[in-house]
Amino acid sequence: xxxxxxxxxxxxxxxxxxxxxxxxxxxxxxxxxxxxxxxxxxxxxxxxxxxxxxxxxxxxxxxxxxxxxxxxxxxxxxxxxxxxxxxxxxxxxxxxxxxxxxxxxxxxxxxxxxxxxxxxxxxxxxxxxxxxxxxxxxxxxxxxxxxxxxxxxxxxxxxxxxxxxxxxxxxxxxxxxxxxxxxxxxxxxxxxxxxxxxxxxxxxxxxxxxxxxxxxxxxxxxxxxxxxxxxxxxxxxxxxxxxxxxxxxxxxxxxxxxxxxxxxxxxxxxxxxxxxxxxxxxxxxxxxxxxxxxxxxxxxxxxxxxxxxxxxxxxxxxxxxxxxxxxxxxxxxxxxxxxxxxxxxxxxxxxxxxxxxxx
Numbered sequence: 001x002x003x004x005x006x007x008x009x010x011x012x013x014x015x016x017x018x019x020x021x022x023x024x025x026x027x028x029x030x031x032x033x034x035x036x037x038x039x040x041x042x043x044x045x046x047x048x049x050x051x052x053x054x055x056x057x058x059x060x061x062x063x064x065x066x067x068x069x070x071x072x073x074x075x076x077x078x079x080x081x082x083x084x085x086x087x088x089x090x091x092x093x094x095x096x097x098x099x100x101x102x103x104x105x106x107x108x109x110x111x112x113x114x115x116x117x118x119x120x121x122x123x124x125x126x127x128x129x130x131x132x133x134x135x136x137x138x139x140x141x142x143x144x145x146x147x148x149x150x151x152x153x154x155x156x157x158x159x160x161x162x163x164x165x166x167x168x169x170x171x172x173x174x175x176x177x178x179x180x181x182x183x184x185x186x187x188x189x190x191x192x193x194x195x196x197x198x199x200x201x202x203x204x205x206x207x208x209x210x211x212x213x214x215x216x217x218x219x220x221x222x223x224x225x226x227x228x229x230x231x232x233x234x235x236x237x238x239x240x241x242x243x244x245x246x247x248x249x250x251x252x253x254x255x256x257x258x259x260x261x262x263x264x265x266x267x268x269x270x271x272x273x274x275x276x277x278x279x280x281x282x283x284x285x286x287x288x289x290x291x292x293x294x295x296x297x298x299x300x301x302x303x304x305x306x307x308x309x310x311x312x313x314x315x316x317x318x319x320x321x322x323x324x325x326x327x328x329x330x331x332x333x334x335x336x337x338x339x340x341x342x343x344x345x346x347x348x349x350x351x352x353x354x355x356x357x358x359x
Contacts, residue, residue, distance in 0.1 A: 047081065055085045091108070105265070108257065112193060119149065124257075125191075125255055135166070165258075169253045170227065171246060172226070
């Protein structure tokens with residue numbers, strides 16, 4: 001009996017099985033090391049509602065394993081109900097809904113959920129700020145981004161910023177080929193705000209639709225493509241089925257995403273459950289790093305659903321130069337934004353000087 005699966009289907013199936021086993025192992029570890037002892041509880045468990053930016057097919061990887069692990073290890077003391085993109089509130093209203101207590105927690109980038117902070121522009125895809133996913137964790141841990149994010153959200157009432165991590169690189173997937181900057185002109189794409197703002201200088205038109213409507217919008221012609229993700233997501237959520245071409249030029253190497261909580265909700269969580277939640281967030285950062293890193297190269301090489309195209313190096317060099325100008329524009333928008341851009345520059349210089357395998 002022959003295996004009728006396509007190459008991409010075999011890749012996705014093997015990765016889902018591996019990550020499923022990884023998630024189960026993580027939940028067991030969390031339960032074994034962090035769960036409270038089994039005791040009779042006099043009070044009802046703490047209940048949270050968390051909404052993610054992602055739709056259900058993607059959410060199965062970017063957050064569900066973490067929430068499942070937390071709920072198991074919380075031993076009945078707390079339960080988080082997980083909601084996907086737009087299920088409780090529109091994604092653009094996530095921040096306000098969390099701030100007023102409509103929902104207890106959020107997983108999103110700052111820009112997509114319209115955070116009212118001067119660093120929101122750096123959430124999501126900031127052009128050429130990163131090359132690899134580890135760049136995000138390194139800059140937050142060793143270069144000062146953690147302190148800047150904590151400072152910015154410390155000025156906002158009733159919201160706690162908890163942690164940031166990396167997602168996938170940004171590529172453009174389209175129905176018609178992009179082989180030059182001129183080919184971008186007039187193409188309507190679904191994407192994240194900052195990247196859309198930058199790419200619009202080449203004639204790309206950012207369009208916002210609910211996440212679950214993207215595939216239909218591509219089929220009906222409302223959208224010409226997506227500038228939202230990397231190869232892993234495009235294949236996993238079905239966009240590779242309705243896009244014909246994939247641009248290999250990456251606008252940036254990793255998406256910045258964060259976890260947030262309503263301050264009043266967070267204050268009601270006892271210390272040991274706070275630590276459990278933060279530990280499973282770290283588990284989620286690790287899960288995503290492996291899932292994306294393993295998928296990007298393999299699907300780019302072996303995935304059969306989209307033809308690869310590239311913008312010539314001499315044209316792409318102009319995009320890189322324009323990004324430097326864009327960085328300076330954003331740096332001038334506020335003192336704190338300027339500090340973030342200086343960290344990006346310092347980090348990039350260190351990586352370039354270090355050479356292989358950093359750059």
